[in-house]
Amino acid sequence: MRGEIICIGDELISGRVAESNSRYAAARLWPLDIGLAWVVMVGDDPAAIQEALAQACARADYLIVSGGLGTTEDDLTAAQAARFLGLELAEHPQKLQQLEDMLRPRGRDLTPEIRRMASMPSGARPLDPRSAGFALNSADGRPLYFLPGVPLEFRRIMEHTVLPELAARAGAGVVARRELRVYGLPESEVGRRLAGLTQSFSGAGLGYYPVFPEVHLILSQRAAGQEAASAALEPLEAEVRRRLEGHVVAQGGASLEQTVAALLSGQHLTLALAESCTGGLIGHRLTSVPGASDFLERGLVVYSNRAKAELLDVSPATLETHGAVSAQCAQEMAQGARQRAGVDVGLAVTGIAGPTGGSEQKPVGTVFFGLSHAGGTQTLQRRFYGDRAMVKAQAAETALDLLRRYLEEHAPVRGS
C-alpha cells in the first residue's frame, strides 16, 4: 500500500511558508510499510487541484490532502473535492452543531465564514470535533482524507484517525512506537551499532532522523493488539540502549533539557551555570522548561576574564598560566558557580566557538567543561567541528549531557 499527499496553498508554492506536513506524514507512514510514494504541492488554483486529484487517484492506494480548509474564500479544497468526486457540497449537520457548541461558551456567533468549516462533499464524515477536515472513499474504494494545513491540527488528526485507519486497512495490526534521542555518536556509528537489529525482532522497525546535534530514533513494533505491541517494544528498546551504551539522552518525545530538569527536580537539587562560549544557550534551553525556577538559581555568562574572576573566583594565576580556555579554568568556574550561588551543582563551559581565536594548541572548537557537586569536581575536554552556531550547539548539548550522566549515575545525595 503506497500513498500520496497533496499540499495546497499559494503560501506554500510561493515559498512564503515552509511546508512541513508532508515530511511529518512521510516519517510516520514509512515505518508502517504504508509509506508515501508521491508528495505534490500546488497553489490555490482549481485547475491544478483537479489535475492533482486525478493523478493521485490513478496511482495511489490512499490519498491525504493538506490545506485549503479554512474560513476564507481562497480555501477551495472542500468545493474542489466535491467537484472532482461528482458530489454535492453540503453543510454537515453534526459538524455544524459541533462548531456551534464550540463557539457558544466563548460568546461567539456562527458567522458565514466559520460555517464554511462544515461544508464537505455529501456522504463525507467529519474527522475531528475541533477542526475542519473530512474523509470519504473514492468511487473505486480508495480512502481519501482531507485535513487542515495547520500543523498542530494536521498532526492530531493523523495520529488519532488517519494512521490507525490506514494501518488497520493494510492489515498492519497495531503499531506501538517509542522515540529515543541519541547524542555523542555520529549517525553512521548509530547505524553500524544497530545494523541487523530489526531482523532479530519480528515486526520491528527502526527510523533515523538526524536533528543536529542529536540523532532521533523511532522504534516501532507491529502486533495484533496494542498491549502485545507495547510489550514487544520493551526487549527491542533494551537492546537498542545496550548497543548505544549510555548515549540515549531523552525518550518519549522529551528533550535533553526536559530530561535534565526532571532529574534535578526529582532529586531536589539546585543548579548554577557558568557559561563562556555558549553565551547563555544552556540557560536558555533549561529555562524553556516550565518550572525551571525550582532548580535554576542563577546563570553567569562570563565572557570577560574580569567577570570570570569577579563572579566565579577564577584565580588570576589560572587565567595567566593556563588561559581562560583550559580544564583548570572550567574546574574553577564550576566550583565558583556552585559555591557563590550556594547550590548543589555547578556546571561550567569555556571554549573557542570561532571563527577566530583558535591556536595550534587550542584550535577553534576546543571546549572544556566542569561539573562541581558534593562528590567533587570533574572536567572534560572536547573538540567540535562546524561553524560558530554548531560549536555552540554541541557545547551546550555536551554540558547538559554531562549533567544528565551525573544525575542518572549517582544516588541522589543532597550536597551543599
Add this chain to the structure above:
Amino acid sequence: MRGEIICIGDELISGRVAESNSRYAAARLWPLDIGLAWVVMVGDDPAAIQEALAQACARADYLIVSGGLGTTEDDLTAAQAARFLGLELAEHPQKLQQLEDMLRPRGRDLTPEIRRMASMPSGARPLDPRSAGFALNSADGRPLYFLPGVPLEFRRIMEHTVLPELAARAGAGVVARRELRVYGLPESEVGRRLAGLTQSFSGAGLGYYPVFPEVHLILSQRAAGQEAASAALEPLEAEVRRRLEGHVVAQGGASLEQTVAALLSGQHLTLALAESCTGGLIGHRLTSVPGASDFLERGLVVYSNRAKAELLDVSPATLETHGAVSAQCAQEMAQGARQRAGVDVGLAVTGIAGPTGGSEQKPVGTVFFGLSHAGGTQTLQRRFYGDRAMVKAQAAETALDLLRRYLEEHAPVRGS
C-alpha cells in the same frame, strides 16, 4: 511562465531528510513572476521518475529536477533523464576533464564512481565545474535543469545559472532585491501600511515572510540593467521605512543581534545583560555574532531573588513592595548590571513566561525591560501572548530592539 520542480530521493519520500530545495527555488522564482506552479517529490523509483517527468513536461514552461546525481547506484537521475528524452547516456568529455582537474591536486583518482558525475544525456551541457548537474531543452523547447540535491550546490547553481537564464528567457530583465526585517507590528498592520505601495513604483515587488516574531520583507525592483534596478530600489525602500516608522530592525540579510552588535562595536560601547524570564536567550543571540567578546562583558541570568540582590544590588524593599516582575526591579537590574560590570550599557528583562506564575494584575506574558546608560535609565512594559517559548522570543526581541533604538537614536557618547 510557470515552472515545476521534481525532488528525487528515498531519503525525502521516507521523511528521513527534510526537503529544502523546493522552498528555496519557490521563494527565489516567485518575485520574478516566473514562479513554480507544481512541486513534486518521488523516491529513487524509475517508474515514478518517468511519470513525474512526463507530467511536468506536459504542464510546465520549465522544469528543475533536484537530486539523484551523486556517485552511487541509487543515483538514477541522469539515466532516467536520457531514457525519458530518448537520448544516449554518455560521458561528457569536458566535464570528465573538469573532474580530473579537481581531483589531481588532491592526489585522488578518477574512480568509476566519480566518473558517474560526468554522465549525462548526449547534447546536454554541464552547469558547474565543481558539481554534477546539466541542462538541455525538451523536444518542444522547454528548458530542463538537472541539479544536485545537496542544498549548497543546488543554491549555487540556481543563483549563477538557472535564475538568470529563466529571467532572461521570460524577458524579466534584471531584478534587484533588498531584505528588511520588521518587528513590533503584526503582519496585518505591516500589510495595511504598505498597501498599494507597489502600484506607485513601476516594476516594484513586495514579499512578506513572517518569521516569528519578525516579519521579513523582500523589496524587489525590475529594470533593464543592474544599476537601474538598484537605483530604483532606493525610493521604494525609503517609502517603506517611512511608513513603518522605526520598526525596521535589520537589513541586508542581517539579524537584529548582528545589527545591535555592529552598533555597539561601531560606537565602542560595552554591555552587560541581566536576564530573568529570557533565561539566557539574549546572551545566546548576541554571542552568536562573531566578535561578541568585544562588547559583551557579562550576562547574568538571575532566576532567583537572591541572585537579583547579590549580583545586581536589587534592593529588598523593591522585591518586597513591587515584586521581581516590576518596572522598579527592571530599572535596578539594568543599573546594577551596568555599575557592577563597569560597562557603558546595562540591559535587563524580568517577566512571567508562563504557563504558570501569572496573576490578575500581572498576567502571564507581562514583561518589564530596563536600559541603563550614561543618560539615565529607561523602563518599558509589554504584554505578550503565546506559549512560554513565544513569550521568551518576544521578550528577547523587544530587549534587543530597545537597545537598537537607543544606539541608533543617540549620538555615540561614551559613558562609564
